[in-house]
Amino acid sequence: MRDEATSTGNPEADRGVLLGLSYRLLGTLSDAEDAVQETYVRWYRMSPHQRQEVRSPRAWLIKTAGRIGLDMLTSARARRETYVGEWLPEPVPGDVPWNDIPGRADGEDPAVQLVQSESVSMALMVVLGTMTPAERVVFILHDVFGFTFPEVSEVVDRSPAACRQLATSARRRVRRERVGSTVAADAEEHSRIVRSFRRAWSAGDVAGLVQILDPQVTAVTDGGGVVSASIAPLRGAQDAAKFFVGALTRQPGLVIVEDQVNGQPGLVASHEGRVVAVVSLLVDGGRVVEAWAVRNPEKLVAWNHGE
Structure with missing residues (x-):
């Protein structure tokens, strides 16, 4: 991901980005909102000096939300084992105002553009639900939000090479389920x-x-x-x-x-x-x-x- 601060210098301006990330990770708006709230709690828990030392607040917030999402995904898998019937992601109304993805360069690979354009479609959300927590976090942070594998490795506590393998496995699931067939x-x-x-x-x-x-x-x-x-x-x-x-x-x-x-x-x-x-x-x-x-x-x- 390109190293950049928030456009306004106000971390609160990235709430929509964090909500979009967390929804993709967790599949429900209520869980996503909880994850975003916890992300800001951790940001404001730091001293003013510590916050000033953060070169890119947006990158810090996204990576922190990713860690929180990973923890919540692990516990959610246990809860869903007792869910009555089939579990589907929560559908989102409208055009999804927080669907813009920051930090991606122009001229991306067409396959990557397709993943981004459909990154909140129900088809992809359903496939995300079949991934392991680590696969899901790596796929979303790397393929959707443009973080490098070394950056993602800091979030999931895996090596960059392991993260690359997780992303490959996640993409294989996406292809197998025909997501992206409706271009x-x-x-x-x-x-x-x-x-x-x-x-x-x-x-x-x-x-x-x-x-x-x-x-x-x-x-x-x-x-x-x-x-x-x-x-x-x-x-x-x-x-x-x-x-x-x-x-x-x-x-x-x-x-x-x-x-x-x-x-x-x-x-x-x-x-x-x-x-x-x-x-x-x-x-x-x-x-x-x-x-x-x-x-x-x-x-x-x-x-x-x-x-």
Whole structure:
């Protein structure tokens, strides 16, 4: 990462950057906010002289948030072993205002640019959740935020060579899960598929949904044991289509609209004025190959005006 201080000289100006980093690391806004708060506690716990000795406050803050995120990830893995059903990242509404990545040079490798552009997409967030804590921190700090492997090694307490291996392993996971298959040139097709999905779903058209879904599609729903959801992933177009259409029967009056989810077109379902589900789709070859539906109310707080 280029050695640079914050543009204003005020570390608080980097709160958005830290929130974006921490969300990518932890997968929920509440955990991300806790990590950012702890980062600033450690910054202000230093004496004024110690803070003045920090050449790049932004780099210090990001690396400290990375260490905190690593610790929180380790404990989160234990908590998720007792989670009821499938665990999905918390979906973020809108265009994700903290999606700008500091410190990257122009003219980066196209593959790196793709990772950056999709670094908060639900598709990549789901894959990040399959990584070990160390893999996830190394991948995000190096491939997304542009830290060098020697810099990352200070965060994860591994050698630069070990960090390079962790990054390679993480990239292999990303390629295997087809993240990045919907490149910028296919954004229009992605929007079209989302729109077609909404129309078929709203109409209760099982056959129409089956035509949109890949025959081997996987649909994952996250209810957290709080609301009804499929405990195991649904596999196959017919089963997935029936599940989505069944939601119309379970909650009559369900309203489904298109909206930005993690910076990409997605679907938001509301019942009696409250958001009850947020759906993200991964499109490949003109069909939906992965569908993720978050129903856990604790992960929909940001969609219900912070209630």
